[in-house]
Amino acid sequence: MKSSLEIPKHWTFRSRAVAKHFTRHVREQLPWYDLATNAVAHFGRHYIPRGGVVYDIGASTGNIGRVLQETLDQRQARFTAIEESREMAERYDGPPELVVADAVTFDYQPFDFTVCFLVLMFLPVDTRTAFLHRLESLTKPGGALLIVDKVQMPPGYVGTAFSRLTLQQKLAVGARPEDILRKELSLAGYQRPLDPGMMPERARTFFQVGEFVGWILTAPER
Numbered sequence: 001m002k003s004s005l006e007i008p009k010h011w012t013f014r015s016r017a018v019a020k021h022f023t024r025h026v027r028e029q030l031p032w033y034d035l036a037t038n039a040v041a042h043f044g045r046h047y048i049p050r051g052g053v054v055y056d057i058g059a060s061t062g063n064i065g066r067v068l069q070e071t072l073d074q075r076q077a078r079f080t081a082i083e084e085s086r087e088m089a090e091r092y093d094g095p096p097e098l099v100v101a102d103a104v105t106f107d108y109q110p111f112d113f114t115v116c117f118l119v120l121m122f123l124p125v126d127t128r129t130a131f132l133h134r135l136e137s138l139t140k141p142g143g144a145l146l147i148v149d150k151v152q153m154p155p156g157y158v159g160t161a162f163s164r165l166t167l168q169q170k171l172a173v174g175a176r177p178e179d180i181l182r183k184e185l186s187l188a189g190y191q192r193p194l195d196p197g198m199m200p201e202r203a204r205t206f207f208q209v210g211e212f213v214g215w216i217l218t219a220p221e222r
């Protein structure tokens with residue numbers, strides 16, 4: 001069984017200890033992490049044009065930038081990773097340029113491809129809809145916005161079954177029951193799953209495992 005990680009009582013990414021263990025911790029907590037990451041790389045190959053503009057919002061240690069690297073190089077695209085935690089940014093190991101900033105107030109250029117991978121659930125609830133609309137309006141014709149996030153579960157027994165799937169999968173990859181529980185309680189008030197109703201009708205689902213969903217929002221081509 002894996003060793004216990006340092007889990008703060010109140011979850012934060014502004015912690016050297018959290019940043020140090022992030023890359024291992026996220027795989028232990030989310031067994032599908034690499035699968036969904038590879039799907040992002042796949043869509044990147046479809047939507048990043050030559051000289052394109054690309055953002056990775058909530059970049060952490062550079063996972064998304066790393067899988068996009070080959071396409072970015074091949075298309076000579078302009079990449080910007082945005083991360084608000086200095087502690088995470090210190091551990092960033094992805095393509096330049098990394099900017100330490102609040103993604104909600106960041107001054108974006110119109111873009112061809114933007115990824116929000118497990119970040120919207122950490123934004124203040126009252127900023128999310130306006131932020132999503134702003135990103136949509138900044139997507140260039142033919143471009144795409146990708147979102148992977150945790151969503152609120154439907155009411156009733158089926159919602160319970162979905163939530164237990166997450167627990168069961170964490171156990172299956174060897175996370176310690178105590179760590180799972182402490183992390184869940186630590187996230188209270190900071191990680192708030194998305195209301196799936198905030199997604200526009202035209203958002204297409206490309207991924208779902210229990211509570212976690214991936215959408216692609218493409219801009220009209222004219």
Ligand SMILES: C[S@@+](CC[C@H](N)C(=O)[O-])C[C@H]1O[C@@H](n2cnc3c(N)ncnc32)[C@H](O)[C@@H]1O
Binds near residue numbers: 057059083084104
């Ligand atoms: C679960 S991690 C994201 C994982 C990452 N995208 C990956 O592929 O491994 C969430 C990240 O979003 C960052 N974050 C949270 N709120 C933010 C904000 N307002 N602006 C920029 N980054 C933010 C956190 O500091 C944290 O590093």
